[in-house]
Amino acid sequence: MTDTTSGLTTSDGRPLKAALLAAQSKARRRAFLLVAPLLLFVILTFILPIAYMLQRSFENDGFSDSAPQLAAWFAEHPDGSEITEGAYAALVADLATMQANKTPGQAGTRINYTVPGTISLFKAAARKAEDLTPPYKEALIALDADWAAPKLWAAMRSASTSYSADFYRVAIDQKRGEAGDWARGAERERIYIYLFVKTFILSAIITLSCLLLAFPIAHLLATLPMAKSSLLMILVLLPFWTSLLVRTTSWIVLLQQQGVVNNILVALGLIGDDGRLVMINNQTGTIVAMTHVLLPFMVLPLYSVMKTIPPSYARAARSLGATSWTTFRRVYLPQTLPGIAAGSLLVFILAVGYYITPALVGGADGQLISNMISFHMNKSNWSLAAALAAILLVAILILYWLYDRLVGIDRLKFG
Amino acid sequence: MALPTYASPLEKVWYYAFRVICAVVFLFLIAPILVVIPLSFNAEPYFTFTEKMLAFDPAGYSMRWYDTLLTLGSSAPDGPRDSGWWSATWESATWIKAAKNSLWIGFWATILATSLGTLAALGLSRPEMPYRRLITAILISPMIVPIIIIAVGMSFMFAKACVDSGSALGTILGPFLSNRGCLANSDLGVIVAHATLGIPFVIITVTATMSGFDQSLIRASASLGANPRTTFFKVIMPLILPGVISGALFAFVTSFDEVVAVLFIAGPEQQTIPRQMFNGIREQISPAILAVATILVIVSILLLTTVELLRRRSDRLRGVTGR
Numbered sequence: 001m002t003d004t005t006s007g008l009t010t011s012d013g014r015p016l017k018a019a020l021l022a023a024q025s026k027a028r029r030r031a032f033l034l035v036a037p038l039l040l041f042v043i044l045t046f047i048l049p050i051a052y053m054l055q056r057s058f059e060n061d062g063f064s065d066s067a068p069q070l071a072a073w074f075a076e077h078p079d080g081s082e083i084t085e086g087a088y089a090a091l092v093a094d095l096a097t098m099q100a101n102k103t104p105g106q107a108g109t110r111i112n113y114t115v116p117g118t119i120s121l122f123k124a125a126a127r128k129a130e131d132l133t134p135p136y137k138e139a140l141i142a143l144d145a146d147w148a149a150p151k152l153w154a155a156m157r158s159a160s161t162s163y164s165a166d167f168y169r170v171a172i173d174q175k176r177g178e179a180g181d182w183a184r185g186a187e188r189e190r191i192y193i194y195l196f197v198k199t200f201i202l203s204a205i206i207t208l209s210c211l212l213l214a215f216p217i218a219h220l221l222a223t224l225p226m227a228k229s230s231l232l233m234i235l236v237l238l239p240f241w242t243s244l245l246v247r248t249t250s251w252i253v254l255l256q257q258q259g260v261v262n263n264i265l266v267a268l269g270l271i272g273d274d275g276r277l278v279m280i281n282n283q284t285g286t287i288v289a290m291t292h293v294l295l296p297f298m299v300l301p302l303y304s305v306m307k308t309i310p311p312s313y314a315r316a317a318r319s320l321g322a323t324s325w326t327t328f329r330r331v332y333l334p335q336t337l338p339g340i341a342a343g344s345l346l347v348f349i350l351a352v353g354y355y356i357t358p359a360l361v362g363g364a365d366g367q368l369i370s371n372m373i374s375f376h377m378n379k380s381n382w383s384l385a386a387a388l389a390a391i392l393l394v395a396i397l398i399l400y401w402l403y404d405r406l407v408g409i410d411r412l413k414f415g
Numbered sequence: 416m417a418l419p420t421y422a423s424p425l426e427k428v429w430y431y432a433f434r435v436i437c438a439v440v441f442l443f444l445i446a447p448i449l450v451v452i453p454l455s456f457n458a459e460p461y462f463t464f465t466e467k468m469l470a471f472d473p474a475g476y477s478m479r480w481y482d483t484l485l486t487l488g489s490s491a492p493d494g495p496r497d498s499g500w501w502s503a504t505w506e507s508a509t510w511i512k513a514a515k516n517s518l519w520i521g522f523w524a525t526i527l528a529t530s531l532g533t534l535a536a537l538g539l540s541r542p543e544m545p546y547r548r549l550i551t552a553i554l555i556s557p558m559i560v561p562i563i564i565i566a567v568g569m570s571f572m573f574a575k576a577c578v579d580s581g582s583a584l585g586t587i588l589g590p591f592l593s594n595r596g597c598l599a600n601s602d603l604g605v606i607v608a609h610a611t612l613g614i615p616f617v618i619i620t621v622t623a624t625m626s627g628f629d630q631s632l633i634r635a636s637a638s639l640g641a642n643p644r645t646t647f648f649k650v651i652m653p654l655i656l657p658g659v660i661s662g663a664l665f666a667f668v669t670s671f672d673e674v675v676a677v678l679f680i681a682g683p684e685q686q687t688i689p690r691q692m693f694n695g696i697r698e699q700i701s702p703a704i705l706a707v708a709t710i711l712v713i714v715s716i717l718l719l720t721t722v723e724l725l726r727r728r729s730d731r732l733r734g735v736t737g738r
Contacts, residue, residue: 024543027541027543028543028544028545030538030541030543031538031539031541031543031544031545032538032544032545033538034534034535034537034538034541035534035535035538035539035544035550035554037531037534037535038531038532038534038535038554038614039535039550039553039554041527041531041610041611041614042553042554042557042611042614045569045607045608045610045611046556046557046560046565046568046611047553048572049565049568049569049571049572049573050560050564050565050568051568052568052571052572052575053564053567053568053571053572056571213440213443214440216433216436216437216440217437217440217441220433220434220437232441234719234723235441235444235445236444237719237723238444238445238448238715238716238719239444239445239447239448241668241715241716241718241719241722242448242711242712242715243671243672243689243708243711243715244672244674244689245672245674245689245692245693245696245708246448246451246708246711246712246715247447247448248696249451249692249696249700249704249705249708250447250448250450250451250708251447252462252696252700253450253451253454253462253463253705254446254447254450256462258461258462258463259462259463260450260462260463260464263463263464292443292444292447295443295444296444318419318421324426324429349559352561353560353561353562353563353564354561355561355562355563355675356674356675356693359697360693360696360697370561370563373563373564373567374563377567377570377679382571385567386567386571389563389564389567389568392561392563392564393560393561393564396559396560396561396564397560400552400556400559403559404548404552409548409551409552409555410551410622412555412619
């Protein structure tokens with residue numbers, strides 16, 4: 001067998017196997033060359049910025065740049081060594097430089113991430129750094145006893161390197177304990193984990209309400225005759241094509257206290273004029289507006305699965321004596337599961353990272369983690385914003401991987 | 416799904432209840448979009464229907480908010496509406512400038528995303544394509560990764576992505592970059608960002624069109640003596656054109672509607688319509704926003720109609736019947 005195939009040659013005398021392999025690899029190269037320009041573009045404009053952001057989340061410049069002498073002292077003396085006069089002298093020299101460069105606030109802010117309340121400590125000490133005389137240890141502690149705190153020195157040590165994982169610790173609500181080790185922050189300082197959990201819970205609620213609303217209309221669209229369903233499909237696709245800001249504005253118009261929904265309810269006498277419902281600038285606003293915004297992403301995958309379910313199955317079940325509820329539960333629903341999985345995952349993924357709608361209609365308690373990232377970007381807390389974004393990215397990538405395994409990315413379609 | 420003759424009374428009730436539920440959901444989908452249209456003609460600066468509006472009194476309606484769109488920020492808002500007024504409006508009115516910026520950025524982002532995306536989709540739908548799944552996953556990911564993360568990464572990166580204005584590259588790209596020759600705060604930065612966000616839509620629509628494409632047509636064309644270029648323009652292109660145009664429209668809408676990346680990487684020069692709306696809603700919401708919203712709804716209705724017609728044409732060309 002091997003002999004016969006290896007004996008075959010093309011007309012120009014090459015072995016057939018080699019010629020086929022060459023032709024195949026040429027075809028592969030050609031296909032890849034078509035994709036290459038876009039792949040390069042996406043690597044440059046998408047992968048690289050995200051890689052840069054990940055690097056930024058470890059970058060530790062706020063303190064290390066302005067305290068070079070102390071950093072040098074930390075480099076010479078390994079973790080656990082006693083904080084000597086030399087360290088205090090280096091710190092005082094750095095504080096004097098900070099005062100000259102106007103950076104004590106910046107350095108204090110960096111330490112403040114892990115030991116709250118240190119911004120004023122740094123500012124006050126930097127103002128007086130020029131006038132301090134040796135021994136510096138006693139002089140600084142006389143200024144403020146906090147300068148002897150082990151947690152402060154542990155925080156300064158980890159902030160003095162150019163890269164550190166401190167921001168991830170901060171992003172999961174950890175602070176320096178009294179002895180300088182990591183511990184959970186005080187109750188009122190635990191904001192990020194709470195916000196991550198809230199983001200996931202709100203996204204789950206939004207996904208569920210999308211599913212509940214989308215299921216009946218997807219079923220209707222899949223079972224109606226073509227002409228009617230095409231017409232109704234436009235009602236699903238129009239929101240999909242309408243600007244997100246327009247839809248968000250509409251919900252402000254509808255839900256605000258002097259808005260259309262409240263006016264209708266008052267006119268119908270369901271609520272009193274003084275009992276107008278607060279439906280915007282809170283979690284309700286976020287949930288309602290985002291359900292509306294993401295609903296088409298649930299309807300379309302559900303519809304495309306329901307379209308393929310033959311109606312004869314349900315009829316067969318009925319003819320065998322099943323009640324309509326049993327038919328739905330045992331025959332129809334299991335067949336729609338791929339659509340439910342596809343739609344739910346897509347809506348959940350999109351909801352977790354949403355920014356615009358919560359920012360505009362979420363008020364104080366309807367904010368999601370994206371809004372916190374934006375908040376820290378505006379406050380120039382770059383590294384913390386990057387660390388929060390990195391955690392969110394990991395969550396999204398896990399969901400994306402799940403989506404690819406369960407549904408397949410090539411199944412994504414619009415309309 | 417007509418009601419079967421064997422249906423029990425309970426099922427008959429459920430049949431009609433189901434229709435009512437569906438009607439309510441459709442109302443939920445469409446009402447928020449339609450409600451802004453009449454409200455944008457409100458004569459009063461309110462966001463709700465006034466009594467005059469409900470009584471269909473003409474005095475309750477006016478075009479004043481559309482007029483605001485022309486006069487806000489204009490260098491000569493008052494005075495007779497002659498050619499001088501119109502040219503001042505065209506040059507300086509805030510919303511007109513925003514519209515021009517949006518169209519300019521959207522146009523180039525669409526060109527970039529569609530040309531690169533179509534080529535890539537052609538490669539991805541070839542059976543020989545290596546690592547297809549991985550590469551598709553990478554190319555689709557700008558749609559899945561939250562825009563805030565992309566915007567944060569880009570804002571770090573684009574601030575550092577600068578060219579020397581004296582260099583050859585700086586001379587070519589100069590007009591598109593910021594004053595300091597950086598991607599941040601520049602038209603090109605926003606165009607590149609929007610193109611990246613639009614690429615997944617182009618890939619998805621074009622590969623969907625290609626899925627019904629008979630690859631043997633390429634071999635047939637080659638066997639009849641056509642070179643790859645002729646095959647592309649005479650055989651492949653006419654068949655996938657509807658998909659390409661839909662993809663381009665998706666890419667354009669993505670750019671036209673995008674605000675997060677603009678907020679993070681653009682400077683004051685790149686004031687687009689969504690950014691203007693976002694700031695307007697955050698600061699002091701005026702019914703002028705509703706006038707813009709109405710115009711955008713009409714634009715989206717036109718776009719949807721175009722895409723639907725294209726999709727039907729594409730299905731017909733490829734011999735696919737039904738949805």
